[in-house]
Amino acid sequence: MTSVIEVRNLTKQYKHTTALEDINLSIEKDSIYGLLGRNGAGKTTLMSILTAQGFATSGEVEVFGEHPYENARVLNRMCFVRESQKYPEDATAKHAIATARLFFPRWDQSFAEELVDDFRLPMKTAIKKLSRGQQSAVGVIIGLASRAEITFFDEPYLGFDAVARQMFYDHLIADYAQCPRTIVLSSHLIDEVANLLENVIVIDRGRIIMDESTEEARTRAVNIVGDADSVQRLVAGREVIHREALGRVSSVTILGQLSDVDREFIADANLDLTPVSLQQLIVRTTQAGADPSQDGTSTDTDVRSLQS
Secondary structure (H helix, E strand, C coil): CCEEEEEEEEEEECCCCEEEEEEEEEEECCCEEEEECCCCCCHHHHHHHHCCCCCCCEEEEEECCECCCCCHHHHCCEEEECCCCCCCCCCEHHHHHHHHHHHCCCCCHHHHHHHHHHCCCCCCCEHHHCCHHHHHHHHHHHHHHHCCCEEEEECCCCCCCHHHHHHHHHHHHHHHHHCCCEEEEECCCHHHHHHHCCEEEEEECCEEEEEEEHHHHHCCEEEEEEEHHHHHHHHCCCEEEEEEEECCEEEEEEECCCCHHHHHHHHHCCCEEECCCHHHHHHHHHHHHHCCCCCCCCCCCCHHHHHC
C-alpha cells in the first residue's frame, strides 16, 4: 500500500512536559485508523502537528511526501475536525458549511445537505448558542462532506446521543465505501468504533505502544479463568496485563499466542478461555504500562516447561 503520512522521530516538548516522544509512524492511503489512548496521552497533539496546527520540537513529518507547514498543496487535501472547534462569535452553521465548501476541493454539497437534515441541524442559529451535540454535528458534517483525502476526527461526537452516534458511524462507513480516503478517528468509545477500524494506533504517555491492524490487535491477548493454581501454572513467565481473583478462582489476561500444548493443558485443567475485546485490550495494556507492579516478563514460555 501507499503511505500518505510518514512520521520519523517526532518529539513534542513543553516546558516541563514531554507530550510526544520519539514517534515513528506510517499511515496508509484509503484506510480507517483508530487513534486511541487515555486522556492526555498525546493524541490531539499528534493530530495537530500532522495537520500543521502545531509544531514539533524535533523530528520529521511528511504528508503526501511534503512538509505540511504553510503548504497549500497539502493542507487543502486534509480536514481536521477538532473536539472543540472555535468559530467567529456570530457564525452560524450555514456560515461554517458555506466556508468549508470553498476550502475543500472534493466537497459534496448534496451530501452536506443530506447530513444537515439527518442531524436536524439548525442552520441560522449562532453556533455558540447550539447544544453541545449540535456543535459536534457541525464538525461531523464538514468532516464527512469535505471528502478530504485525509480526514482527522478528534472525539467528533461529544454531546451526541446513541442515535446520533450510530448515524455518524453509518454515514462514515457508507461514504468511505463509496469514496475511499484515509480517516483517522480518535475516540474513547472503543467498543463502539472497533468494527469501523482497519488499523489501531495506541498512544500512552506520549509513546506509541501499539500500531497494527485491528485483526492483529484482536489476537494479542487472551483471558483465562479457572482454578487459581492451574491458571498460575499456565501464565508463569508470560506477560500478564490484568489479574483478578475470587477465592480459588482466578481470571488472568495475558499477551501472546497460545500453543497447542497450552490449549491441551487448558482443556485438561478445565480452564475457560474468554475473548478480550479491543477496548479491554487497550485499557489493560495502558493500565499495565502505568503500573510497575504488573509481573509480566517473557511471552515465550509454554506449559511444556512447567510440566517437566
